[in-house]
Amino acid sequence: MPQLNPSPWFGILLFSWLIFLTIIPPKVLAHNFPNEPTSQSTETPPSAPWTWPWH
Incomplete structure (x- = not known):
């Protein structure tokens, strides 16, 4: 599975x-x-x- 290869994603994380x-x-x-x-x-x-009536 290519998602488990951390080399490109770790570089992107560090650069960001x-x-x-x-x-x-x-x-x-x-x-x-x-x-x-x-x-x-x-x-x-x-x-x-306040002097108004309370009706």
Whole structure:
């Protein structure tokens, strides 16, 4: 059965992991966000009671 011969498939496995570990991570890490996050105030705004009837 040719599927049991590991020589071509092992090379393909190693080559694919070589691509995944050397080419793709720098492309992902080079991504930058266009908007910097801003800090929000920790104070809660005052809330008004809801005066609608519950019918």
